[in-house]
Amino acid sequence: MTGSVFRFAPSPNGELHLGHAYSALLNFDLACEAGGRFLLRIEDIDTTRCTPEFEAGIYRDLEWLGISWEEPVRRQSEHSADYAEALDRLIDEDLVYPAFMSRGDIRSHIADMEASGASWPRDPDGAPLYPALDKHLPQRERRRRMADGAPFAWRLDMEAAVERVGGGLFWREEGFGPAMETGEISARPAEWGDVVIARKETPTSYHLAVVVDDALQGVTNVVRGRDLFRATAVHRLLQELLGLPVPAYFHHDLVLGEDGRKLSKSRRDTGISALREAGMTPADIRRLVGLPPFTASA
Template sequence: MTRPVFRFAPSPNGQLHLGHAYSALLNRDMAREAGGRFLLRMEDIDVTRCTPELEHGVLRDLAWLGLNWEKPVRRQSNHFDDYRVALDRLIDADLVYPAFMTRGEVRARIAEFEAGGDRWRRDPDGAPVYPGEDRHMTSRERQNLFDEGTPFAWRLDMAAAIAHVGSRLDWNETGQGPEGETGLVPAKPEDWGDVVIARKEIPASYHLSVVVDDALQGITHVVRGRDLFHATAVHRVLQELLGLPVPDYHHHDLVLDNDGRKLSKSRGDTSLAALRESGATPDDITRMIGAPSSAV
């Protein structure tokens, strides 16, 4: 019988905070309870923001918490070829297209539409869905833009992807979604529109890299924060398109600040390193976050 495989996959683009500690400890504990393996992955496809110094800090914080993981650590920046293979399959199947609209052009397009009194469609994260006009460009128009060196991103043609899959998508949720969803959850990838799959200089986005990594590492249980619950619909589409195995998903509670917002590296929420330097112990961290529970 195959042993369950869990993973904690931080991005070394800042310092870890209490929310990361909760997720890492929960993954470790669930792996132990299941008699499974616990892996660590560095999601560092953003090579400009992710640095060796920040990765060293992540490793130091996790070791301080008492975590042990299998070696070697998988670093996404070492596996761009894996993502390129997956991207090429989607390109060859005509399921992605190069999107050339800048953020300013997208904002202008949406403002023009909403000036008429209607609201532009938003994705589950609240961001405007991409307009998608590039989808209808001719080959000559695209080639001219390529030749001019115009920046672009590869976007999934979601309507084509859903039609290609041709069946209802769902996943097994052992945690709980924002509205209490659990058990067999229907996926709604159409809510996301044409998401970014890769960029000109990097052959993967988060969505593509995470499903490829989970498959290559044999991950059987994805345990992560509830803020990624709806993104699972995009991951299910990609898994079907690429013929990848489907893990169980467990979305857990978020650690919130005093204002009820999820903790964030970008806002400079108190880091584990700062807490350690102020005299906190790993036991203090466990008390601060509450004992991670597989029931949430």
């Protein structure tokens, strides 16, 4: 895998925990074993929750773990123009539309439908699909609402997008999915419905930013938690629509808490800084997450 590029892309909206440590260390180990590159990307597009203090904590924790990365670090907040360019392409090709329903509107509509006996579809994470009542609004009405300052989100017209690529989407899975899927995986993005691509006040969503960033940074191997396995279908669709390269994917196990749930940044007992203060060493962290001692040269 010479020439391979791996990346770790945390959001500075809380302290890193054992799950982050596992993902970062695994990416770093694989990059070193392959003689490839390891990148750090700061996904700080959510300016309401991301802070410089948490970002500084990320650097401190990763350095303590023995991880080094290339400079400069890509910070999403500094690259809004890249996401805007991708969004404009989707707008120009009529593959996204402004969606004006609020969360309350969505909940109310779905509750009414379910009260009448209808079974509302849900995405792979269990969230109800967007009703898309405003998908077919006349252009004049869309422009009027936007000019009046109505809140909206740019949503992918999933039906039109899937029709555009003509089906047959796959990705190469080098890890395992929730049902132990591996190898060539058939992508089914329609399961997610009309996902948010950007918002009026935010130039991108995770789905759009991650495929744009990976392409611009030349990432060849995406190694991340198994909770994102199904979302890869959306990413493959966007890569196809935007003509972006397709990396190999490796979805790894999640580090779970004692209650069997995915770790949260609010759980300080599994935070890297708290474990360091408790006297643990980087070698202890590697043992805790099930990784062997580090031997490759960085």
